[in-house]
Amino acid sequence: MTTRHSGTVFIVDDDDDFRDSMQWLLESDDLSVQSFSSARDFLSNYKGEKGCMLLDVRMPEINGLALQQIMLERDIRLPIVVLSGHGDIPMAVTAMKNGAIDFLEKPFDDEVLIPLVQTALGKATEMFADQQQQEQVRTLYESLSRREKEVMALVVTGKANREVAEELGISPKTVEVHRSRVMSKMRAESLPELVKQAAQVIL
Incomplete structure (x- = not known):
């Protein structure tokens, strides 16, 4: 039995009939769905919700690969399942290399979709937790005084107190x-833990 995960499934596909069919299928499995006819439509309406994306690679104006790149630049973290027609397999492979978690070739069996979406939502849960943890570390770091930040930057490089004092x-x-x-x-309960935190906040 497939583990159930929460989150929104974002469908980005310019084929109205296909998009409506996918939305009906997913909603019939009690999944939350938002569908968009273009990359621009998605980018204008996405509010940072946790979820995953079903993304058609071949769309007018901004195609799936371009949207994937924009999402990376904007730090939009959604596990992506790429949807491709037979002639678009090379584009789907490129999307996989750029971080998509899987791809489906149209037409595909409906029974394949639900488990794949649940896997993607599970990945989204992990990514969302990681993002929250990183934001917490940044918040804690900003609570440090200027001198404390200076000390931290030197301590995590392995310098002893005496060396930090001299510097x-x-x-x-x-x-x-x-x-x-x-x-x-x-x-931080240990120096190794502080080093891991520093890697997230000190460039």
């Missing part, structure tokens, strides 16, 4: 105090 022109005791505050404010 910043302060005493090792002061470094120790700042280091303790950094660990507390970042809610």
Whole structure:
């Protein structure tokens, strides 16, 4: 039995009949669906909801590959299942290389779609949790003072308190105090954990 996951399925396809058919099929399985006839329509209406996307690669104006690139640039994180006609397989393969999780060649068996969508929604849940965790780390980092950020940047490179003190022109005791505050404010229980956090916020 397929595990059920929550989230919205975004269908982006310029074929009205196909789009309506997919929406009916997915909604009949109690899935939340939003459908769009173009990439521009999707970009104008997407509000950051968790979900996945069924994306036709061949569309007028902005095709599926171009939309995928725009989503990357705008940090829109949706697992994408690419929909392609027989002649569009090379485009679908390119989309897979660019991060799409799977592709379906039209026409396809309806029974294949639901499990694939559930897999994509499961991936979306993981991505959404990761994104929330990264946002929390950024928020914690912004709570640090300028000096604490300086100390953190040096500590995560492996420098000892004495070396940090020499570089910043302060005493090792002061470094120790700042280091303790950094660990507390970042809610890091160990230096390796702080290093992982730093990788997300310090360029």
